[in-house]
Amino acid sequence: MSPKTLYDKIWDAHLAHEADDGTCLLYIDRHLVHEVTSPQAFEGLRMTNRKVRAPEKTIAVPDHNVPTTLDRANAATMTEDSRVQVEALDKNAKDFGIHYYPVSDVRQGIVHIVGPEQGWTLPGMTVVCGDSHTATHGAFGALAHGIGTSEVEHVLATQTLIQKKSKNMKVEITGKLKPGVTAKDITMAVIGKTGTAGGTGFVIEYCGEAIRDLSMEGRMTVCNMAIEGGARAGLIAPDQTTYDYCMGRPHAPKGAQWEAALDWWKTLYSDDDAAWDEIITIKGEDIAPLVTWGTSPEDVLPITATVPAATDFDGGKVDAAQRSLDYMGLTPGMALSDIEIDTVFIGSCTNGRIEDLRAAAEVLKGKKIKVKRAMVVPGSGLVRAQAEEEGLADIFKEAGFEWRLAGCSMCLAMNPDQLKEGERCASTSNRNFEGRQGYKGRTHLVSPGMAAAAALTGKLTDVRDLM
Ligand SMILES: CC(C)[C@H](C(=O)O)[C@@H](O)C(=O)O
Numbered sequence: 001m002s003p004k005t006l007y008d009k010i011w012d013a014h015l016a017h018e019a020d021d022g023t024c025l026l027y028i029d030r031h032l033v034h035e036v037t038s039p040q041a042f043e044g045l046r047m048t049n050r051k052v053r054a055p056e057k058t059i060a061v062p063d064h065n066v067p068t069t070l071d072r073a074n075a076a077t078m079t080e081d082s083r084v085q086v087e088a089l090d091k092n093a094k095d096f097g098i099h100y101y102p103v104s105d106v107r108q109g110i111v112h113i114v115g116p117e118q119g120w121t122l123p124g125m126t127v128v129c130g131d132s133h134t135a136t137h138g139a140f141g142a143l144a145h146g147i148g149t150s151e152v153e154h155v156l157a158t159q160t161l162i163q164k165k166s167k168n169m170k171v172e173i174t175g176k177l178k179p180g181v182t183a184k185d186i187t188m189a190v191i192g193k194t195g196t197a198g199g200t201g202f203v204i205e206y207c208g209e210a211i212r213d214l215s216m217e218g219r220m221t222v223c224n225m226a227i228e229g230g231a232r233a234g235l236i237a238p239d240q241t242t243y244d245y246c247m248g249r250p251h252a253p254k255g256a257q258w259e260a261a262l263d264w265w266k267t268l269y270s271d272d273d274a275a276w277d278e279i280i281t282i283k284g285e286d287i288a289p290l291v292t293w294g295t296s297p298e299d300v301l302p303i304t305a306t307v308p309a310a311t312d313f314d315g316g317k318v319d320a321a322q323r324s325l326d327y328m329g330l331t332p333g334m335a336l337s338d339i340e341i342d343t344v345f346i347g348s349c350t351n352g353r354i355e356d357l358r359a360a361a362e363v364l365k366g367k368k369i370k371v372k373r374a375m376v377v378p379g380s381g382l383v384r385a386q387a388e389e390e391g392l393a394d395i396f397k398e399a400g401f402e403w404r405l406a407g408c409s410m411c412l413a414m415n416p417d418q419l420k421e422g423e424r425c426a427s428t429s430n431r432n433f434e435g436r437q438g439y440k441g442r443t444h445l446v447s448p449g450m451a452a453a454a455a456l457t458g459k460l461t462d463v464r465d466l467m
C-alpha cells in the first residue's frame with residue numbers, strides 16, 4: 001500500500017464516488033447547524049418535500065445571534081432579524097427531528113464548542129457545518145469542512161458533500177513553547193508566516209512536539225484559525241490526549257463500540273514516508289506572545305515590537321498596510337505595548353473553553369481592571385458552569401469583568417455585544433477585519449492571558465511581565 005497522510009486516510013474512508021474530472025462525493029458523519037446559515041436550507045427541503053437524510057447525525061444550536069446578557073430569555077433584547085433566525089431554527093429542529101440545544105438548555109453554546117463537548121466530534125469523522133470555523137473540529141483528527149448554505153441543504157438531503165481533494169501541507173511546530181506562549185500564539189505565528197492565502201488549496205496537518213504537548217482545548221484553538229490561513233481544513237492526529245477527552249462524553253461510543261473505534265483511531269496518522277505538497281517548520285521556542293496590529297489576521301507581531309510603517313511591506317501590500325494603519329488609528333514606530341485599549345473580550349470558538357478562562361483568571365486573580373469594559377463570554381453553558389464551580393467566575397467578577405451567558409457575542413457584530421465607533425478591543429477571537437466587532441471598531445487579536453493583561457493595564461501588555 002502506498003503511504004498516506006492522515007487527510008488521505010480519512011478522505012479514502014469516506015469517498016462515496018469519484019467522477020472523471022476529480023469531483024468527489026464524500027460521506028458526512030456529523031452535520032452541525034446554526035441559525036444563520038440554515039434557514040434557507042431547511043426551506044429548500046420543505047419546498048421540495050424532502051426530509052433530513054440522517055437526523056441522528058445532525059445537531060443544531062443557536063449561537064451567533066443570541067444575546068449573552070442574563071435577561072436574554074426576553075426576546076425584546078434581540079433584533080427582529082436575529083429573532084426570526086433563532087425561531088426558525090427552533091421550528092426546523094422540531095419539524096425535521098434533529099438533535100437540538102435551544103437557548104434555554106445549559107448545553108447551548110457556540111456550535112464548535114458544543115460539538116466536541118457533547119462527543120459528537122470524534123477522530124476519523126467527516127464533520128461539516130455552515131460556518132468557516134468548522135476547522136476547529138480538525139483538532140480531533142476529524143476532516144472538518146466549513147460549507148455554504150446551498151451545501152448545507154445538500155448535506156441535509158443526502159448526507160454527502162461534493163468536494164475536490166485538496167493538497168497536503170504539513171506544519172510542524174518543534175520543541176517546547178516558552179512560558180506565556182499559548183496555542184493562540186502558535187496559530188497566529190503560522191498565519192504570520194504563511195499569510196492569509198498561504199493555505200489556499202491545502203488541508204493542513206499540524207504536528208511536532210509543541211502540538212503534541214497541547215491539550216484538546218489548545219489543539220482546537222490551533223485548528224480553529226486554519227481557515228484564517230486560507231486552508232480548506234486543519235488536522236491534528238489523534239493520540240492519548242484525544243482519546244482521554246472523548247471518553248465518557250454523552251455521544252462518544254461506549255464499551256465494545258469504544259474499543260472498535262479506538263482500533264480505527266489508532267490507524268489515523270500520516271505515514272512516515274507520506275508525500276507532502278508543502279512543509280512549514282516553526283521552532284516553538286521562537287514564538288513570542290503575539291498581537292495583531294492591522295485588519296488582517298496575518299498582521300501579527302510580537303508584543304515587544306513596534307507598529308510597522310506601510311513602506312516596511314512589499315509593493316503589493318503597501319496600500320493595504322496604510323489602510324489598516326489608518327483604520328486602526330496607529331502611528332508607525334510606536335510601541336505595541338503603548339496602544340491603549342478600552343474593551344476586552346474573552347470568548348469565541350477560538351478561546352472560549354475552560355482552559356482559556358483558567359489562563360485569563362490566573363492573570364487576573366486578586367486584581368482590578370483598568371479598561372472601560374471587559375467581558376467574559378464562556379463558549380457554552382457547561383463551560384460557564386464549570387468556571388463557576390472552579391471559582392473562576394468570581395475572579396472575573398471581582399476584577400470587574402462582566403460574566404455572560406454563552407454565544408458568539410463580540411466575536412462578530414451580529415448580536416447586541418458590539419464595539420462602538422472608534423473603540424479599541426483586545427480580543428481572543430479570530431478575525432480583526434474592519435467592522436468585525438462593530439462599525440468602525442478596532443480589534444487586536446490576542447491570547448486569553450494577553451487579553452487579561454490588557455484589561456489590567458489598559459494597554460496591550462506583555463503577559464510575561466505580569467507572571
Ligand atoms: C456567520 C458565519 C457564516 C460566519 C462564518 O462562516 O465563519 C461566522 O461564524 C464568522 O465567524 O464569521
Ligand code: SF4
Nearest residue numbers: 133348349408411412
Ligand atoms: S465565535 Fe466567532 S468565529 Fe466562532 S462561529 Fe461564532 S462568530 Fe464565527
